[in-house]
Amino acid sequence: MLPHSGSDPSFIPLAVTTLESLQTRLGKSWEPVLSLLREMQGADLPAEPQIDLLPPINRYLPRADHHSVIRDILWTLSSEVAADTDTTPIALRTMSLAYQLYAGRTMAAFRVHHALSLPLEQPSDFALYMRPMNRVANILFSWRGTKRFHSMFPSIAQFITRQLMHSGLSEREFYRAFRRRQFIAWLGLLYEILNPKVSLNMNIKPIVLLTVAERMIPPMEGRRVQVEWLSALVERGAVSTTSVDKLSTEQLFALRRAHVIWHAVKRRCMECRTKIADEVSPQRCGHCQRAIYCTKGCQAQHWATSHRDICKIWSIVNMRSNKPEIRQGMKALPIDVTSMFEE
Ligand SMILES: [Zn+2]
Ligand SMILES: [Zn+2]
Structure with a gap:
């Protein structure tokens, strides 16, 4: 229960x-x-x-x-x-x-x-x-x-x-x-x-x-809300490239890669949301490794309109999330939901 x-x-x-x-x-x-x-x-x-x-x-x-x-x-x-x-x-x-x-x-x-x-x-x-x-x-x-x-x-x-x-x-x-x-x-x-x-x-x-x-x-909405949250944190000054250390383990967990949370976002263009066929290797942002695109055009467009600011923060979030002590902390989070809902 x-x-x-x-x-x-x-x-x-x-x-x-x-x-x-x-x-x-x-x-x-x-x-x-x-x-x-x-x-x-x-x-x-x-x-x-x-x-x-x-x-x-x-x-x-x-x-x-x-x-x-x-x-x-x-x-x-x-x-x-x-x-x-x-x-x-x-x-x-x-x-x-x-x-x-x-x-x-x-x-x-x-x-x-x-x-x-x-x-x-x-x-x-x-x-x-x-x-x-x-x-x-x-x-x-x-x-x-x-x-x-x-x-x-x-x-x-x-x-x-x-x-x-x-x-x-x-x-x-x-x-x-x-x-x-x-x-x-x-x-x-x-x-x-x-x-x-x-x-x-x-x-x-x-x-x-x-x-x-x-x-x-829904997965695509989930990814969008996650990105919006990060943007809001940046806007409020809660996180910047120099202050990402302020993020708690819980917050870093919530910012984990979208495709890990919502498998359906794995093969969708970040810019136009087009599904990328399995046999095609997508265009990937070389900095954050998180954003994928159907074409170079979409990537350039996304970089110019919104990705440039977020990309830096994503990269640091990636780096921080990979630190042994953070990984340990994430493992200790009480997130075994199945057991929480069992009688
Ligand atoms: Zn696209
Ligand atoms: Zn990027």
């Missing part, structure tokens, strides 16, 4: 109050879900339904008729996050909790559907629930690098953790639902929280979630 990401039953009363006041303000009727939350609160249960608590927890799982209410709650809360007020961190936590009502039920349904006599959720159901969550991921992503992002760092990290932890649980289904471009903001956000200098009250490491997100993102 996946370790818990610090689910906190003591948060339920605050979530209930938050939803009640939103309900009044916006003239909503969320009562079935609010009752469920109040019942959970009274029952002294963990905020996240756990599979080993079944069957008693069975009755606290939302019923199918709760689903549209939970979705409405998620959309409403996403607008609260977008409004960017003092209560945004609470809105984020409440969103995680409301999402977990659904995800918890789904997790249970996947594993004990024979005992629950409930219809299994479909990938299209996941996709519906993910839309408001993705909206928030995109909002948070647009805040990266700002003071606001920094001041909300722990809340953002917890939001991502709670979200991705559940995504990993029934990965294949989620993967199908997310396939398209939905995971870009999540991967981008994870890169932002890889900084180990910021201490987070989480018992699951961002680096573990990174490997989950990497597997969910």
Whole structure:
């Protein structure tokens, strides 16, 4: 079973109050879900339904008729996050909790559907629930690098953790639902929280979630987000040719060669994305060894428009990643995801 990401039953009363006041303000009727939350609160249960608590927890799982209410709650809360007020961190936590009502039920349904006599959720159901969550991921992503992002760092990290932890649980289904471009903001956000200098009250490491997100993102988009992240680090002065030593082992790991993460990028031109046939040997950048091209023209174009700056940094990242102590550090990273998701 996946370790818990610090689910906190003591948060339920605050979530209930938050939803009640939103309900009044916006003239909503969320009562079935609010009752469920109040019942959970009274029952002294963990905020996240756990599979080993079944069957008693069975009755606290939302019923199918709760689903549209939970979705409405998620959309409403996403607008609260977008409004960017003092209560945004609470809105984020409440969103995680409301999402977990659904995800918890789904997790249970996947594993004990024979005992629950409930219809299994479909990938299209996941996709519906993910839309408001993705909206928030995109909002948070647009805040990266700002003071606001920094001041909300722990809340953002917890939001991502709670979200991705559940995504990993029934990965294949989620993967199908997310396939398209939905995971870009999540991967981008994870890169932002890889900084180990910021201490987070989480018992699951961002680096573990990174490997989950990497597997969910379409390969070409993954490579693009990785390059954009490096460019952003350079722009912010977080990394330069003289300061690449500042990168942590986690960050260097996240910057490993794209084709190692996403095998599909191995034979695609960096500039025009054309697939390069297996029998053709691609044009390769002699400096960084990472960028490949279909033609010299594409290589020249890419060098002139963007590669020149990144290439130097890639080369140093390559060099640093090859140092024995860094390789040792990478091996020690807790990234054996399969074992994390096993029961
Ligand atoms: Zn090309
Ligand atoms: Zn290069």
